[in-house]
Amino acid sequence: MSWVTGADGSPYGVTNLPYGVFRRGGQEPRIGVRIGDFVLDLAGAEAADLVLAAGALGRPTLNDFMALGRPQWTAVRQRVTELLTDSAHRSAVEPLLVPLREVELLLPFDVADYVDFYSSEHHAGNVGQIFRPGQPALLPNWKHVPIGYHGRAGTVVVSGTPVVRPCGQRATPQGPTTGASVRLDIEAEVGFVVGVPSQLGSRVSVADFADHVFGVVLVNDWSARDIQAWEYQPLGPFLGKSFATSVSAWVTPLDALADAFVPAPDQDPPVQPYLHDTPHVGLDLTLAVEWNGERVSEPPFATMYWTPAQQLAHLTVNGASLRTGDLYASGTVSGPERSQVGSFLELTWGGAEAVKFAGGETRTFLEDGDTVTITATAPGPDGTTIALGEVTGTILPAR
Known part of the structure; x- marks a missing residue:
């Protein structure tokens, strides 16, 4: 169960958590994860030490994070799930949730081949x-x-x-x-x-x-x-x-x-x-x-x-x-x-x-x-x- 409004019962609930890259207003591209009808700003979460990924979540595409490998992918997913389900994290995480309607979604990774x-x-x-x-x-x-x-x-x-x-x-x-x-x-x-x-x-x-x-x-x-x-x-x-x-x-x-x-x-x-x-x-x-x-x-x-x-x-x-x-x-x-x-x-x-x-x-x-x-x-x-x-x-x- 997630404390995020509308996430429970959504096909984009905590059992999903897909990654993307978004831009809001004139901001630079940022990595995020979708939860319900919101995007969790993972760049902001890493900057606030809520998630650890060797700085890879602060990049403008997913490439550096994807290169870290499965142990890091699993660890970040587990941590994001914890942040979105444990109400003890709500006060720190809620300001990092951006309504999906307010963002522009970008190509999430640089395509190599x-x-x-x-x-x-x-x-x-x-x-x-x-x-x-x-x-x-x-x-x-x-x-x-x-x-x-x-x-x-x-x-x-x-x-x-x-x-x-x-x-x-x-x-x-x-x-x-x-x-x-x-x-x-x-x-x-x-x-x-x-x-x-x-x-x-x-x-x-x-x-x-x-x-x-x-x-x-x-x-x-x-x-x-x-x-x-x-x-x-x-x-x-x-x-x-x-x-x-x-x-x-x-x-x-x-x-x-x-x-x-x-x-x-x-x-x-x-x-x-x-x-x-x-x-x-x-x-x-x-x-x-x-x-x-x-x-x-x-x-x-x-x-x-x-x-x-x-x-x-x-x-x-x-x-x-x-x-x-x-x-x-x-x-x-x-x-x-x-x-x-x-x-x-x-x-x-x-x-x-x-x-x-x-x-x-x-x-x-x-x-x-x-x-x-x-x-x-x-x-x-x-x-x-x-x-x-x-x-x-x-x-x-x-x-």
């Missing part, structure tokens, strides 16, 4: 049927190796940042042309933020996942399907993806998701030894996608074929090093039903079946002015529900 995977069998199967009709839905390597691509860290933006419609080359019946994308899409994903780095030339084991990964964010990997379709062979996604990737402003620590780990789907054929994770677990997250305020899909993350630990092991198996602030995303989260898909490519089956809104409008792909919001919940301890920070964006016309 960005990698995106392709880990949903349902999504990969749907895309295979749409792009390669009459051929096997999955390519021969898909169940042997977690497929991914290297994205652009510099175009990762915080939730709420408008997204400008990208331009590029696309195919037409008359031949290639250059112009604004006309098949602009979303990808509802879950991202994992690396705190502790690794050495170049060394591998990170699946067993070391929790020692390196600080927390989880929601991701919208915006996708220009027409640009992507023209460019992706033979080297994969490039300009159809790199124009913008949105992430939530709150990073949910792994400790908050301890009750959300569930058995992952069986893998057949057996995976390579470096991908063998015991226990073989994923996360029981339920995503929701809203298109102009109407819920159109609820993708289930628990159905993902490749687990977050396997993704981490794979992206380092060649000796590539991790850096503090690395972000790797799951790839589009899709379940077996049309109402559970994480992209509009699947929802409209390649644009062939328009979505009808309550007001009478129809859509196949995103139009200028459209807004997409992705939210997610997870089970918490003692029957509580935890919310991940939402990720939202509005499409602006091409420039």
